[in-house]
Amino acid sequence: MNHEGEELENRAARLADLYFRKHDYHQMAEYLADDVTWIGISKDRICLTKDEVLKVMEMEMKVTDGIYEILQEWHYGIEVSERVGVTLAILKVRTPKKELYMTEIDTRISIVWKRQDGDWKAVHIHQSTPDDRLAGLAAFNAEVARNTYNKINDVIKKEARTDSMTRINNMEGFVEQAQYIFKCYPDQKFAVIKFGIRDFRFINRTYGFSTGDRLLKTIARNLEEACGRREVCGRIEKDIFSILLVYEGENSMRRRMEEIRRELTKDGWIKEIELEVWLNAGIYIPTDTRSETVKGMLDKALMAMQSIQKYVKEDRYAYYSEWMLQQHYNNSQILEWASSAIEKKEFKLYIQPQFDMKTENIVGGEALCRWELSNGLVIMPNEFVSLFEDYNLIYRFDLYMLELVCRYMNKWMKEGKQLKPVSVNQSRADIEQDSFFEDFCSIVDRYEIPHEYLTFELTESAFIEEGNRIMKLARELHRKGFKLAIDDFGTGYASLNMLSVVSGDILKIDKSLLESDNRRTRVIFEKVIEMAHNMDMKVVCEGVETQEQRKFLCRLNCDIGQGFLAGKAMKVEDYGKRYIKGRL
Template identity: 45%
Template sequence: MLDVEEQWIALTRKVVGFYFVSHEYELLTPFISKQISWIGTLEDEICHNKDDILYFFNKEYGLYKDQYKLSNEQYHAVKINNQTGIVWATLNINAPDLPNVLVRLSVVWGKEDGEWKIFHVHNSIPDHIQGEYYFNIENAKVAYQVMDERVKLAATTDSVTHIKNRNGFCNAVSKLMHEHRKQNYALIKFKVQNFRYINQRYGYSNGDRLLENIAKNVKRSCNQEETCGRIEKDTFAILYQFEDRESLNQRLYQLNDDLIDKRMKRKMFSEVHLLIGVYLIPQNSKESIPAMLDKALIALNQINETQREKNILYYQEEMMKQQYHNNFILEQALIAFEKDEFKLFIQPQFDIESGKTVAGEALTRWITKSGEMIMPNEFIPLFEQHGFICEFDFHMLEKLCQTLRHWMDAGMDIQPISINQSRLHISEPDYLERFCHIVDMYSIPHCYITFELTESAFVEENERMLTLASQLHQMGFQLAIDDFGTGYASLSLLSVVSADILKIDKSLLDGSEVNQRSYVILEKVIEMAHDMGMIVVTEGIETRKQLDFLRELHCDIGQGYLVSRPIAADEFKRHWLSPVLS
């Protein structure tokens, strides 16, 4: 795939061919931005918008009939930012009226509606061959000023939402805070909750329209002494003035309510919510704007871990300490791999009717050389966030296969073991091939490995999951939906994904034996799963009362502290496995 500079050069070559060689102006038109400026060699060849250009092309169409020949073409591209670049070109034109004339050309490319468009063109010929009707220098100066302003604007404007990009936002914040030093300012960073699902469900073009709609309303919420910008993907930032935290909260609540136009809400068929991190900037702060953005992001990233009303969380210094701790965990993880500190644990799964152990779930515990146990909720989210999880999953899969092979060689009657896999694997083209290679390397029958993915993975990667489910079944693996009941598309999920096992999250079980509504929900979920031919596993069973309740609802398999906590693999073998009967 061409890098962006090569793309601009290739596009410029194409444009040069349409304009100078074949004079195919109708093919050139789709490359033209609505905001184009154009400086040519003729006195009246200066245009300030697309309509001017089309009028000019129409005049030229009757003037040039013969195709020109080009030689000595040279192109050079310079990237201003991810949205803007300039291509300089020199070439010689051979035509009856212009024999071997050197032409210099500069083309400014920018993103418009997701495509590369020409925002400015300047072409010139040597001074000594220009007659009196060539090049109006005064008009050119004006056009250059317009072009310069547009290039600067393009360098600080987001091409999708047309509000400021990260650079533009940082520049604007710095300027406002310098001009209004006595004002209280809050820097807010927010993103759209479950935006990946929205893109998958409604398409990327509708996702972009949603971002445009959000940007329009965010910009509308700012006064002249405030600003906003799109920082990346679905993440935005705002600089708001505030009197006190209560009034700021009310404003943020209102922003969440007014973020999407009613027409867009009707089109989405679902609510759109924000996750909001807030950093209250101390007066006369000497911090850089990127450092302030980082603090707002730290608060934003901790919202899922800390339940707060309306999904708003304010930055506190303790969060920075947590960030340092997270960085330390990531650094130590690499060392832990080398020292083999990630241990295989298994939690038994038992038949609800008989109480007999029939399967298990493979889990991980990080046990340091000093004997400290680090739980998965401390490191798994970090591994996912930093892209380390995929290699980690394969590492633990191999540990499981090694263990199963050892048990089989020792003559043990092994049971199916489920293993958790991150949804990040789904986009890897060779994932399933690599997964099978590890299992087959230890000659483990596929029926003894159950493949678990969380409910959110099925929701966000619907099409890919349908394909993956089919491939897994063809290869003899079983597929389980984990943490069912924690998402927001649970029931519709059952109708589209051909999973074999439904693992009901503990949250659906808690209180259902005393709450009639919870009872009915759990009962119907189990009934529907059975009607679809699925095995139902309920997690988090801690009391005899819960076990009796699930037996009454005809749940198939249970898992929880009532029978056993997750235990080391060797301990699982001693307690729950028996030799094959000869």
């Protein structure tokens, strides 16, 4: 099985072969960095440049023209980082027979490597021997050795604090430099900022990982150029960056953030491929840089960043506030409770009725959830669903709620009642699982629910980010007789072009369009409904609360309403008693 240092070990063995067995110093030079240093066994084997190494090699060729034999060899390699590695070797070498002073040498060779133009190059070689017979020939120049190892140590330290892809600071490098700045300027006020690229996964999937990597490198380079005196930046992980800025008040910070935003994506290639890049940033203003840790500051900036609403098509930033720390604690508590919530049956099924816009008759419902803890606390979906997505809990939760829906529908069928269609919300994270659709169908079929009574509901942002998967899913849903609904349409994320690509059956318009008094918005509303009907889609409008709204929607030919006009979400048992009746 290959291991991390095997490539280095192979290069070290090849270098030993070229040096001892073949005396091929010309080919050996290809393995050496231009700034290589070499400390050999004898007094004339201290070289500080590649040229000096090659001169010594030429001299050896004149003195020793025999071929050495390697009797035993052992190599061990390790990659310190993506750009720095170390190999250690122990060899037993037999000298040419005509050499009179000895026939075998035990030698040890340590090599520091750096990756240069895609290949590992030796930047420092130290050869030594424990053999007493060479004591008179051996040399150790303490000053040269100290300077050489200091140089190598500096390289290794720098690599350990440098992000291998973008070549700016990594987390440790950023922390170290920020601490140094705080120490030098203890009375200066600073802003610690953490920002991420919104929907970076979508960029990777749409434009390719090479474009995603290029974007990260571009942002890193421009971010570093944007830093002034007393400022520093770094890439923390994935698409998350940090920056320490001098803070001169909110107005100045707003202008500075706008300038940095423009600088980050100013490169022409980004505009050429029409790549839209939006950022979420959290800002923390430390009050005491002497006592607070930089990682603690970054944590608070992250809390601020995470407070920003996802999937909004513009740059957003937020300042850290103490309530965010409480929210962070609450989230940790929710995640702790989540591990046993299904076993305790704490997730309760609710259904909000949907009504025909003209007759006001109830024609179906949307399945929703309330998390009711044993202590009486009720947690709403907006408090835990995104957390479940972030921590890979959503898949099990969604399938559990689907099973609750199917269980009640099966019960109503056995009681001889007429079913009404139910929409079930599914997360974008679910469809990334290869077995999801099979698991979905398995649950539905186990309870013998006719497929036409279940509508598979996804938010419009999922249709954009998971476009190819959604198109495949839509085909499979329709082949099996399910309906597909696009939820929250009009939240500013999706393009109208999406509707021509994905064959949805139902378009759910977000209540924000209904609440707007803007004339242009109303015109858009009307045209969206008209367009959906032209594509054989039914239109559901959310947030319908008054008769005036219902009448307005009737004039626009909206098909179905959902909102407080018909009723709030209610327990599934109450929904069944009120709206699921016996067959006529």
